[in-house]
Amino acid sequence: MRQASPVLAVRGATKRFGGLVAVNAMDFDVAEHQVMGLIGPNGSGKSTTLNLISGALPLTAGTISLRGTPISGLPAQTITRKGVSRTFQLVRLLPSMTVLDNVVAGAVFGHRRLWGAEARAQAETLLERVGLGGQGHLPVGQLTYIDTKRVELARTLAGDPKLLLLDEWLAGLNPTELQIGIDLIRSLRDEGRTIILVEHVMDAIRSLCDRCVVMAAGTKIAEGTPAEVLSDAEVIRAYLGDDDA
Amino acid sequence: MTLTASDLRNLVLAALALAVCALLPFGGSGYWLGIGVTIVMFTALATSWALFSGPTHYISLATAAFFGVGTYVTGLGFEVLPFWSLIGIAGLIGAVLAALVGFATLRLSGVYFVIFTLGLAELVRQVITWGQNMTGQRGLYVLTDITEAGIYWWLLGLSAAVYLGGWLIGRSRLGFALRIIGDDETVAAHSGINTAFAKVMLFMVPGAVAAMTGAILAPRYVYIEPSLAFAPILSFQVVIMALLGGASRLWGPLVGVIPFTLLLESISSNFPNQTTLVLGVAFLVIVYFLPRGFVGLLEDARGGLRKRAGGMA
Numbered sequence: 001m002r003q004a005s006p007v008l009a010v011r012g013a014t015k016r017f018g019g020l021v022a023v024n025a026m027d028f029d030v031a032e033h034q035v036m037g038l039i040g041p042n043g044s045g046k047s048t049t050l051n052l053i054s055g056a057l058p059l060t061a062g063t064i065s066l067r068g069t070p071i072s073g074l075p076a077q078t079i080t081r082k083g084v085s086r087t088f089q090l091v092r093l094l095p096s097m098t099v100l101d102n103v104v105a106g107a108v109f110g111h112r113r114l115w116g117a118e119a120r121a122q123a124e125t126l127l128e129r130v131g132l133g134g135q136g137h138l139p140v141g142q143l144t145y146i147d148t149k150r151v152e153l154a155r156t157l158a159g160d161p162k163l164l165l166l167d168e169w170l171a172g173l174n175p176t177e178l179q180i181g182i183d184l185i186r187s188l189r190d191e192g193r194t195i196i197l198v199e200h201v202m203d204a205i206r207s208l209c210d211r212c213v214v215m216a217a218g219t220k221i222a223e224g225t226p227a228e229v230l231s232d233a234e235v236i237r238a239y240l241g242d243d244d245a
Numbered sequence: 246m247t248l249t250a251s252d253l254r255n256l257v258l259a260a261l262a263l264a265v266c267a268l269l270p271f272g273g274s275g276y277w278l279g280i281g282v283t284i285v286m287f288t289a290l291a292t293s294w295a296l297f298s299g300p301t302h303y304i305s306l307a308t309a310a311f312f313g314v315g316t317y318v319t320g321l322g323f324e325v326l327p328f329w330s331l332i333g334i335a336g337l338i339g340a341v342l343a344a345l346v347g348f349a350t351l352r353l354s355g356v357y358f359v360i361f362t363l364g365l366a367e368l369v370r371q372v373i374t375w376g377q378n379m380t381g382q383r384g385l386y387v388l389t390d391i392t393e394a395g396i397y398w399w400l401l402g403l404s405a406a407v408y409l410g411g412w413l414i415g416r417s418r419l420g421f422a423l424r425i426i427g428d429d430e431t432v433a434a435h436s437g438i439n440t441a442f443a444k445v446m447l448f449m450v451p452g453a454v455a456a457m458t459g460a461i462l463a464p465r466y467v468y469i470e471p472s473l474a475f476a477p478i479l480s481f482q483v484v485i486m487a488l489l490g491g492a493s494r495l496w497g498p499l500v501g502v503i504p505f506t507l508l509l510e511s512i513s514s515n516f517p518n519q520t521t522l523v524l525g526v527a528f529l530v531i532v533y534f535l536p537r538g539f540v541g542l543l544e545d546a547r548g549g550l551r552k553r554a555g556g557m558a
């Protein structure tokens with residue numbers, strides 16, 4: 001069951017907000033080139049777990065290591081520069097900038113730290129890749145919802161991250177867009193990136209994930225292949241009564 | 246670094262404008278030279294202020310603190326050191342002071358930052374007053390042979406340096422980082438930007454410039470004392486001029502400084518003691534009618550024209 005040298009190792013990760021334990025002693029590993037699904041009902045602590053990994057929030061207890069080196073306690077910018085990059089559940093773009101500059105931002109300050117023409121070329125390549133080729137000059141205020149998600153993904157990729165954290169990136173897409181999105185994420189894995197996918201869309205989980213960790217009320221309740229966890233009695237119980245089941 | 250044709254044209258135009266401005270003292274009018282000194286002084290202060298506050302939206306009221314420190318550097322040192330070195334020392338002290346203030350406060354949210362910077366001028370003033378009381382002085386005489394024209398040229402050079410620096414920062418990683426921070430600090434950190442470091446670095450620019458401005462202007466005052474050197478109204482004037490012009494463009498503050506200086510000048514010669522009232526009214530006008538300053542007006546007008554032209558095509 002244990003993979004050799006995990007990219008990410010989460011041990012006893014805990015986050016308390018006052019009296020609420022949003023993430024409770026989470027343990028899991030993510031192996032190189034793997035897509036790991038992080039699933040569970042709304043409010044079960046998935047986004048908070050991503051926040052702990054990306055450095056958006058400090059841990060209350062526990063450790064998180066990247067290739068054996070602890071990253072918990074480091075500021076978000078340091079973790080980003082080590083090659084961890086994320087999208088946000090509620091899309092965050094830079095409102096005063098064009099589509100291209102939004103993506104250039106990721107290229108300039110991310111893992112690779114490009115500048116000038118090189119950064120722009122990288123950004124244009126990525127816009128092409130997410131399906132926004134030639135749209136770089138648009139102000140982000142004019143984009144449709146799916147396009148804002150595309151820009152955010154392109155910005156995230158622009159720093160050439162090794163570990164990608166996607167928080168419900170496929171949510172809110174129509175069936176055609178969903179298929180495009182799934183293919184895009186698969187192509188990211190095929191080029192060697194390791195991905196943690198927080199997702200509700202079962203089709204995407206089944207077709208993309210090598211392994212899944214299931215959370216309920218901040219705690220890990222199951223772990224295994226998508227087929228295993230989705231037939232697990234406790235997982236079904238956790239999802240029952242939740243409209244995402 | 247690559248320069249486009251329009252960059253080169255702008256540089257040449259700026260150099261020409263600078264050369265023309267440098268001729269003012271030869272005009273022979275002491276009155277206009279005095280106004281010229283005020284304009285270049287506020288140009289340096291407001292433009293450097295906007296370099297930091299424009300992208301970050303942090304309102305700093307620390308100008309008077311840095312300025313006052315600068316005047317005291319000249320006041321204490323003019324008998325032993327050459328003037329140019331005092332300006333440099335003032336800039337260094339201003340930058341260091343700004344870095345300390347920045348590390349202490351730039352993690353705070355905007356409101357706390359405003360209050361802290363306002364308090365800073367008062368704090369430094371109290372410290373200097375205390376120091377003077379200990380040595381039994383009230384103020385300092387700054388008796389030099391530096392002329393009004395000399396002060397004007399020093400300030401003009403400083404303003405030119407601020408413009409050049411601002412232009413270079415705008416093209417640099419640091420400038421880009423500050424724009425991202427101004428848009429969304431969480432995204433900035435998650436893009437790999439050391440947000441605290443970037444903010445502190447840029448806050449050092451207005452700190453250094455304000456201290457250098459104070460050092461250059463000290464000889465003009467002849468006699469300096471804490472209440473004059475650290476007068477908080479200076480901080481408010483700088484904010485209002487920068488916002489009136491518009492802090493989102495390098496040239497924005499200048500567009501506010503010139504009309505506002507002329508307005509203040511005519512008011513203070515006709516109705517002395519009404520300066521504060523003018524500042525208050527100007528502030529209300531900005532908040533209610535010109536949230537993006539003259540720059541915003543111009544850009545809206547240009548956008549409107551383009552739209553109309555597009556509609557006809």
Ligand SMILES: Nc1ncnc2c1ncn2[C@@H]1O[C@H](COP(=O)(O)OP(=O)(O)O)[C@@H](O)[C@H]1O
Pocket residue numbers: 017020022040041042043044045046047048049
């Ligand atoms: N910044 C925060 N402050 C307080 N409570 C929070 C915060 N972020 C999340 N929570 C709470 O933590 C729990 C888990 O939230 P979240 O991680 O967003 O769940 P999920 O992403 O699985 O839907 C929820 O009860 C939520 O209200």
Ligand SMILES: [Mg+2]
Pocket residue numbers: 046047048089
């Ligand atoms: Mg969530």
